[in-house]
Amino acid sequence: MKKTLILRFSSLGDVAMIVPVTRCLCKKYPNEEFIIVSREKFKPLFEGNQNLSFFQVDFDNRHKGFLGVFKLFKDLKKIKPNKVADLHHVLRTRILTLLFKLCFYKVKRLDKMRTEKHRLTRSKNKVFKPLTPIHFKYQEVFNKLGFQIDLLKDHTYPIPKNLNNFENTNNNPKVGIAPFARHIGKVYPLDLMQKIIAYLSQKNQVFLFGFGDELKILEKWKSSYKNVDCPSSHSNFKQEIELISNLDLMISMDSANGHIASIYNVPVITIWGLTHPFTGFSTFNSIEENQFTVDRTKFPLIPTSIYGNKKIKGYEDAMRSIDLNGLLFRAEQILNQTSS
CATH class of the missing domain: 3.40.50.2000 (Glycogen Phosphorylase B;)
Structure with missing residues (x-):
């Protein structure tokens, strides 16, 4: 089974935005495994897909600091991935993906649209036009890795979870x-x-x-x-x-x-x-x-x-x-x- 690492360490909102993309991937490629590499607290977001697993990073201990990045690379390499998707594109993931590239792994990074963001937010000569939604920039990374997903066509929502832990809810909206x-x-x-x-x-x-x-x-x-x-x-x-x-x-x-x-x-x-x-x-x-x-x-x-x-x-x-x-x-x- 081919494996793809998905790197995104923070923040909660950005990590949550990955979910629709992973649903499309898991649905369209059931014979491939996708591994979310992130903090443990985000794990509940990704439950419910058979071919989606979670690798917990430990930035407080084993994976802390500069040397910790190399330990993280070593740990991730043991998974024997075929592809790496960097959906964070920060210093830590840039080092990681460089190491994977040096070992001839297929790697693609998120385009953070830095120039476009600067033009949109600057005070003078502001270019007030919409940027590409981040969900579709995430999709773009996987399509560059060789997958073919379309959020507008491939995504389906899960059924709501059971309200087992909230006995005080009623029939009101x-x-x-x-x-x-x-x-x-x-x-x-x-x-x-x-x-x-x-x-x-x-x-x-x-x-x-x-x-x-x-x-x-x-x-x-x-x-x-x-x-x-x-x-x-x-x-x-x-x-x-x-x-x-x-x-x-x-x-x-x-x-x-x-x-x-x-x-x-x-x-x-x-x-x-x-x-x-x-x-x-x-x-x-x-x-x-x-x-x-x-x-x-x-x-x-x-x-x-x-x-x-x-x-x-x-x-x-x-x-x-x-x-x-x-x-x-x-x-x-x-x-x-x-x-x-």
Whole structure:
């Protein structure tokens, strides 16, 4: 059986975006094995395919630092792969893929579109046009390796997972809300987010997702509104995926939970801050009606960066220009469609 290594070490959202591609590969090439090489915490994303396995990297110990890269190469070489797909294209994977190339393995790397990203995010002479979605850049890597997959034709969604770990769910529509992101420039103002929660919790079950210090705020909101739960406080990642796959709607920032929901065919409304759908990081099979962005007539420098980590003076309240009423109306439309 031929084997292909798939390298992607972080972050959660980027790793989740690999899933539709691996589904296509596993379905179209059942006699080949595909090995995800990543961190253990991402493993639950890839369960369910017979010919897809997972190699856990150990960047805290064995694979730590520069020498650890060589140990990782040695460990991966024991798998006897035929091809290597670098879907990360960072220093660590560049060293790894160079070592594989020197040993005459077939290797292809992700095109990160650095020039195009710079043109899109620069302040002067901005070229405001959409970049190729990352899902299709991932697809491109495998097609260059000799596979023939088409996300638009070959992908099929799995059935939602059983809700074994959530006994408190009822028959009301289930709405997930992930109000936080890694960078503050992508976080919707919390007072406006509470308005979304207050409105949607009247007729729906609302589930709040976050981690770390975010849980303090989420638990406070949970106690303030009826029909609101915070599964992140009492569930592991695998259980959260189980719940997300059963949602009727996910409202997310430009962050991981939206990507996870989309790979289970859950409608996703994305609230964009200092980033924008044109960066290529929209959720899988997203539609324009579900993208809520900052008003560029007032804030023309959007997107200011790819990851939302670049602060621009005068843009602190840019997300307040997003149409809240339009967002709630769109949420109602989606929920009415799913319940009918």
